[in-house]
Amino acid sequence: MPTDRIKFLIQLYFDKTIDNSQQSELSEWVKNHASDEELIALLSHAWQANDENIVMPEVASKNILSAVLKSSSSKNQKKDSNKIIPLNKTAPWIKRFVIAASILIVCSIGYFLRKPAASHNAVARNINNTKGNIIKPGGSKATLTLSDGTKIVLDSTGNGLLTKQGGASVIKRANGKLQYLRDQSVTSEVVYNTMSTPVGGMYEVVLPDGSNVWLNSGSSITYPTSFSRNERRVQMTGEAYFEVAHDRTRPFHVSVNNMDVEVLGTHFNINSYDNEPSIKTTLLEGKVKVSKGNATVLIIPGQQAVTAKLSNDLSINKNGVDLDQVVAWKNGKFVFIDDDIKSIMRQIERWYGVSVTYNTNVTNEEFIGVISRSVNITQILGMLEKTGSVKFTIQDRNIIVQ
Incomplete structure (x- = not known):
């Protein structure tokens, strides 16, 4: 590739105006270039073109x-x-x-x-x-605890209908996902299920309202098999990623360590492990309100609410939140x-x-x-x-x- 073309692409990279095809062209040249010294020299030239003393x-x-x-x-x-x-x-x-x-x-x-x-x-x-x-890595492992205390080990249970709970069919899909299908014609008392992952496990569940939740290792989520008409509320421990089905008439609440996260329909991640120094709620899409005690903060995509564990202190990390890093475990x-x-x-x-x-x-x-x-x-x-x-x-x- 001609040197002038390389300089042009590198300058676009530093200017943050490089498009996908140009990024691919530059990356391909970088991967296959024989001279590291020339590469560094070209990059230095691009940066120094802006201000060599900065x-x-x-x-x-x-x-x-x-x-x-x-x-x-x-x-x-x-x-x-x-x-x-x-x-x-x-x-x-x-x-x-x-x-x-x-x-x-x-x-x-x-x-x-x-x-x-x-x-x-x-x-x-x-x-x-x-x-x-x-020592092998973790995998798709979880246990489902029913309302009567019965436990179903999901990673050793066959696919298909597992049980019925409170008017909902509980189905294990072939892709390792647990799904609740609500029968709207059935009226029954509210019962709760809990899905928990062991250390070295992760799992996905589709809640009765269609919301998707991914649990990281050593985590749990407790939820009703049928949400009320006024709100949707779950409890969790550990770490979970949520893609909440939109329903403006029924806000979705997540309770964790005396903290409440309220949304209507959005994508967010909560890390609340006991051995981590704080609880971090990171928003990818939509809007989220985080509350603890009398403190409340609103965050927008790309922001992170940081909650102290031993007090009601809440703060917002507005800069430097790498969303890919936050949800890397899910990916x-x-x-x-x-x-x-x-x-x-x-x-x-x-x-x-x-x-x-x-x-x-x-x-x-x-x-x-x-x-x-x-x-x-x-x-x-x-x-x-x-x-x-x-x-x-x-x-x-x-x-x-x-």
């Missing part, structure tokens, strides 16, 4: 890095697109470093050049695994952006069903990365080890972080 802000640099990383991952599904990069907060985010890092994911330059060349599998095999056991990925090792390991604990022990002097570096949730645990730990910032030992189902 240091790229840290937020902007991380946004570019994560955007390129996710773009690379989505366009290389059949290739090895899993990457993790350590972010050293003590290092200045000067523009040349950031420009190099933003292409790191595609070209394997910069930081990885300072590490011995090795495949991801080779790195993973070097992890100290005292028992040699393979079968881990997406790390500004995550320290303990935050990453909490996600690994929940998905792989392991415990984690930390030795002293664990790194406080933060990481950026995209990894499939379908890989064995040694592969994800191997990717983290490849950064040179952390090491692991596996003892049975306990991970020791060094």
